[in-house]
Amino acid sequence: MNYITVPVSVLNRYICQIFEQIGLNKQDQQQAAAVLLAADLRGIESHGLARLSGYIRLWEKKRINSKPNIQIVHELATTATVDGDKGLGLVIAPFAMDLAISKATQYGSAWVAVRNSNHFGIAAYHAMKALPNDMIGIAMTNASPLVAPTFSIERMLGTNPMCFAFPAKKHDPIVVDMATAAAANGKLEIAQRANKSIPEGWLQTKEGMASTDPNELKKGGSLLPLGSDIAHGSHKGFGLSATVDILTAVLSGANFGPWVPPFVSFLEPAENPVGKGIGHFFGAIRIDGFRAKEDYYHAIDTWIERFKNAERKSTEQPVIIPGEPEMQAHRNYEKTGIPINEIVYNDLKKLAAELNISMEF
Amino acid sequence: MNYITVPVSVLNRYICQIFEQIGLNKQDQQQAAAVLLAADLRGIESHGLARLSGYIRLWEKKRINSKPNIQIVHELATTATVDGDKGLGLVIAPFAMDLAISKATQYGSAWVAVRNSNHFGIAAYHAMKALPNDMIGIAMTNASPLVAPTFSIERMLGTNPMCFAFPAKKHDPIVVDMATAAAANGKLEIAQRANKSIPEGWLQTKEGMASTDPNELKKGGSLLPLGSDIAHGSHKGFGLSATVDILTAVLSGANFGPWVPPFVSFLEPAENPVGKGIGHFFGAIRIDGFRAKEDYYHAIDTWIERFKNAERKSTEQPVIIPGEPEMQAHRNYEKTGIPINEIVYNDLKKLAAELNISMEF
Numbered sequence: 001m002n003y004i005t006v007p008v009s010v011l012n013r014y015i016c017q018i019f020e021q022i023g024l025n026k027q028d029q030q031q032a033a034a035v036l037l038a039a040d041l042r043g044i045e046s047h048g049l050a051r052l053s054g055y056i057r058l059w060e061k062k063r064i065n066s067k068p069n070i071q072i073v074h075e076l077a078t079t080a081t082v083d084g085d086k087g088l089g090l091v092i093a094p095f096a097m098d099l100a101i102s103k104a105t106q107y108g109s110a111w112v113a114v115r116n117s118n119h120f121g122i123a124a125y126h127a128m129k130a131l132p133n134d135m136i137g138i139a140m141t142n143a144s145p146l147v148a149p150t151f152s153i154e155r156m157l158g159t160n161p162m163c164f165a166f167p168a169k170k171h172d173p174i175v176v177d178m179a180t181a182a183a184a185n186g187k188l189e190i191a192q193r194a195n196k197s198i199p200e201g202w203l204q205t206k207e208g209m210a211s212t213d214p215n216e217l218k219k220g221g222s223l224l225p226l227g228s229d230i231a232h233g234s235h236k237g238f239g240l241s242a243t244v245d246i247l248t249a250v251l252s253g254a255n256f257g258p259w260v261p262p263f264v265s266f267l268e269p270a271e272n273p274v275g276k277g278i279g280h281f282f283g284a285i286r287i288d289g290f291r292a293k294e295d296y297y298h299a300i301d302t303w304i305e306r307f308k309n310a311e312r313k314s315t316e317q318p319v320i321i322p323g324e325p326e327m328q329a330h331r332n333y334e335k336t337g338i339p340i341n342e343i344v345y346n347d348l349k350k351l352a353a354e355l356n357i358s359m360e361f
Numbered sequence: 362m363n364y365i366t367v368p369v370s371v372l373n374r375y376i377c378q379i380f381e382q383i384g385l386n387k388q389d390q391q392q393a394a395a396v397l398l399a400a401d402l403r404g405i406e407s408h409g410l411a412r413l414s415g416y417i418r419l420w421e422k423k424r425i426n427s428k429p430n431i432q433i434v435h436e437l438a439t440t441a442t443v444d445g446d447k448g449l450g451l452v453i454a455p456f457a458m459d460l461a462i463s464k465a466t467q468y469g470s471a472w473v474a475v476r477n478s479n480h481f482g483i484a485a486y487h488a489m490k491a492l493p494n495d496m497i498g499i500a501m502t503n504a505s506p507l508v509a510p511t512f513s514i515e516r517m518l519g520t521n522p523m524c525f526a527f528p529a530k531k532h533d534p535i536v537v538d539m540a541t542a543a544a545a546n547g548k549l550e551i552a553q554r555a556n557k558s559i560p561e562g563w564l565q566t567k568e569g570m571a572s573t574d575p576n577e578l579k580k581g582g583s584l585l586p587l588g589s590d591i592a593h594g595s596h597k598g599f600g601l602s603a604t605v606d607i608l609t610a611v612l613s614g615a616n617f618g619p620w621v622p623p624f625v626s627f628l629e630p631a632e633n634p635v636g637k638g639i640g641h642f643f644g645a646i647r648i649d650g651f652r653a654k655e656d657y658y659h660a661i662d663t664w665i666e667r668f669k670n671a672e673r674k675s676t677e678q679p680v681i682i683p684g685e686p687e688m689q690a691h692r693n694y695e696k697t698g699i700p701i702n703e704i705v706y707n708d709l710k711k712l713a714a715e716l717n718i719s720m721e722f
């Protein structure tokens with residue numbers, strides 16, 4: 001696949017123009033662009049520019065509101081539910097995470113649930129907002145149903161990611177950002193484009209049979225939870241995915257399970273929704289709620305150093321600290337610009353033409 | 362294996378007597394017995410009576426303090442760190458969870474980290490304390506190092522369980538209680554006793570090779586994180602296990618990673634500890650912090666009914682809601698008594714003789 005490398009500032013202007021055309025105000029344009037670019041900067045191609053047209057298609061179908069009235073609809077000292085008014089998840093999620101951080105600043109920790117939202121980009125962007133505040137950040141979202149519970153062949157859950165971000169001092173922060181499925185949909189799409197087979201244990205056919213064909217998902221198959229099969233703990237992956245679904249949607253009043261509206265515009269939402277839009281869940285926890293900051297930072301840096309030096313299986317491959325490759329990618333791409341593959345590039349070009357904006361790359 | 366079935370009240374008296382002999386006060390005896398029996402009642406044989414002698418052996422080595430001064434050593438409105446003074450985790454953990462519930466009652470949510478503790482029994486007992494308070498309960502602990510991170514052959518992490526308990530109304534609560542390894546050590550022990558092979562993906566040899574021999578762990582091998590290998594997401598299992606290690610120990614000031622003291626008395630703790638004892642982490646979140654209680658309960662009951670009725674892969678096996686088999690076991694064993702296998706029975710008999718107590722079964 002061919003790639004073109006584009007400076008971050010150029011991409012930022014492009015994204016803001018696109019969002020301006022559909023009616024976002026200046027501040028929301030910048031916020032949405034920052035979340036999308038954070039994905040590409042971190043090397044998570046599937047969640048950045050590649051999704052931009054998807055948001056626009058949903059806006060065209062009136063399933064995304066470009067001028068939402070984002071509101072707190074319920075709260076206690078350290079909890080809140082935010083209604084996103086069908087706005088962009090890219091804008092609603094930072095509002096909710098900021099609220100969690102502000103409540104945690106006052107009380108030590110806080111949780112904010114969100115309903116009536118849609119795809120929020122990468123979870124890590126939101127969780128990592130806690131880090132400069134000397135807080136642990138947590139972010140989760142539910143998503144369009146693609147994953148079958150253990151013993152089922154029905155798509156009941158999204159790839160429902162959870163992210164935990166821990167601040168460090170001498171070293172990069174630890175950022176665990178993971179789909180609770182054995183493999184996220186993005187990996188399947190890469191295999192589909194390359195016409196390659198996938199490992200057994202990522203999906204099952206619609207009859208529940210094992211398969212290494214990435215196209216089985218399109219034929220009615222389903223993704224498998226982390227663990228892949230019962231002997232290897234798929235009930236744990238199912239349990240984690242269920243946890244995300246309940247925290248994000250049962251708590252907030254969003255749709256859960258098979259009712260979660262699809263991110264793609266060519267699939268219609270369920271006719272009898274059990275809630276509003278999709279759901280998110282955000283947490284912030286002050287590290288000095290438990291011990292002196294400097295003691296925490298000393299301990300976390302020791303943790304990182306010890307794990308980095310764990311005995312290797314193969315001499316050339318050290319242990320990877322969660323979030324490490326993404327931080328490295330971020331530092332590189334900030335300097336070099338972001339590589340964009342030709343499929344995404346063509347999609348962006350088409351989008352620019354449709355929305356009548358100039359494209360500098 | 363032969364089993365003897367013993368009424369819960371008889372076992373309760375037995376455990377209390379044992380703990381009395383090592384110096385626990387009445388209240389602590391009852392509390393510790395309740396946690397151990399909860400494991401056996403829920404069918405988690407590995408974490409109940411089977412561990413009783415393990416606690417006594419650690420007490421004999423002065424690694425467990427039977428009269429601890431359990432103290433809050435640091436706190437904010439919704440956070441606290443508890444120092445367990447080397448007491449039984451079975452007693453320290455309920456103290457810490459009660460503190461989380463009490464703070465959450467006032468502020469909506471709260472977290473309590475624990476250091477200087479040891480094995481706390483099953484996580485579910487502690488998390489489920491939140492349920493009658495209309496709260497979500499969370500419990501985690503780190504544990505003796507047995508699990509190697511992805512790309513490593515060194516035992517760096519425990520099977521580090523996490524538990525999330527969600528209250529329901531018409532149905533049993535949802536209780537996700539899971540080791541973050543592909544398979545918990547208890548499953549390995551069962552295979553060892555039965556002289557059976559295990560699925561590939563549970564452990565690796567000390568050289569990092571795949572194996573189906575459950576005895577490889579004793580020969581210096583290591584357990585694998587949930588996901589088993591990198592192609593199936595073992596980096597996610599590693600990330601979850603790291604999350605538990607950091608929340609329980611880096612936050613609280615307990616030992617983390619390879620420094621976590623072993624639960625077995627024949628292995629000595631590390632010579633240069635990085636903290637005190639092992640660590641736990643407990644959370645409580647009021648459901649009415651996010652929406653009206655009755656709306657939450659309606660939604661969670663709908664969730665359970667919908668997932669219970671998900672399309673089956675095989676007609677005779679419905680989807681299992683997390684915690685369902687354990688609730689069924691609990692209801693049965695409360696009536697019938699708890700089945701104890703002959704190995705555990707003989708162990709308990711020996712313990713009674715040593716500590717000079719009468720045994721009614």
